[in-house]
Amino acid sequence: MARRAATVYKADLLLFLAALVWGTGFVAQRAGMRHVGPMTFNGIRFALGALAVLPAALLARRKGGRAGLRPKALALGGALAGLMLFVAVSFQQFGIVHTTAGKAGFITGLYMVFVPFIGYFVGQRARLGSWVGAAVALAGLYLLSVTGPLRVARGDLLVLVGAVFWAVHIVVLGWLAPRCEPAGLACAQFTACAVLSMVAALVSERVRGSEIAAAALPIVYGGVMSVGVGFTLQVAGQRGAPPAHAAILLSLEAVFAAVAGWLVLGEGLTPRGMVGCALILAGVLVSQLTRR
16 A cells, blocks of 8 residues: 555656646747747657657666567557657647637646546546546636637637647557556657657748757757656656546646746736636645545
8 A cells, every 4th residue: 555655646746747847848949939830849859859768768678677568569659659749739839820828728728628538438437536626727727828708719729639639648648658668658759759740840841950050949958858858757657647637737737837937938927827826736636635
């Protein structure tokens, strides 16, 4: 029982840290997108993320770490996770062009509801507390992100499709993570996402060395921290956390993004936004307490 509790707390801590890294990484992402297109930015940062975790993956393989799946199966699983990640990121990026950042943040957060719904059909059933926690956190995300009327536009629908694939990505990792060595799985999915993003960039964007150089610092931070550290923490955390519970913890990303924008970029944090942050935290607590 004590060992099980330690595993639960460790998984929760890893997912909490992943949300912290992603939330603060929004500052770098916004800065980098001023110079390069979204596919170029994603392609390079995911390639850097793969390189960042490659030494850990090779070391774990050399030491004979528990991989669960054979190398070929691990590569296929990583490719599937990377494809879901690429589709989710792409729909989100293109959707943001045609909607507001606040609405995009709220609609993306719908993955908290999609994850237990999808999980129900693949044998990953969520507890009642996860559903309640997701509903409370979603209400908080609405207050934090949406300040105007919520009208459905084309961009909103694109972001909604992205949210579905974010949910599928979390469910896929929920199955793969307990069966794989974390660094190896992370490296495989980063590589797949990087290749797909760079192909899309070469087809749809203008890729110039001078523009990449201008965005070098945000790209490096986004690659090493948001991708290399953040997503690897997610993989490691999901080894000991059900997908629905993980989705609620990862929603703290919105809180950390709002705080980072307030502290670093001088963006306002209204009383409404503070109430939203409090509700997200309450949703996390509900999920935590019922899981115990």
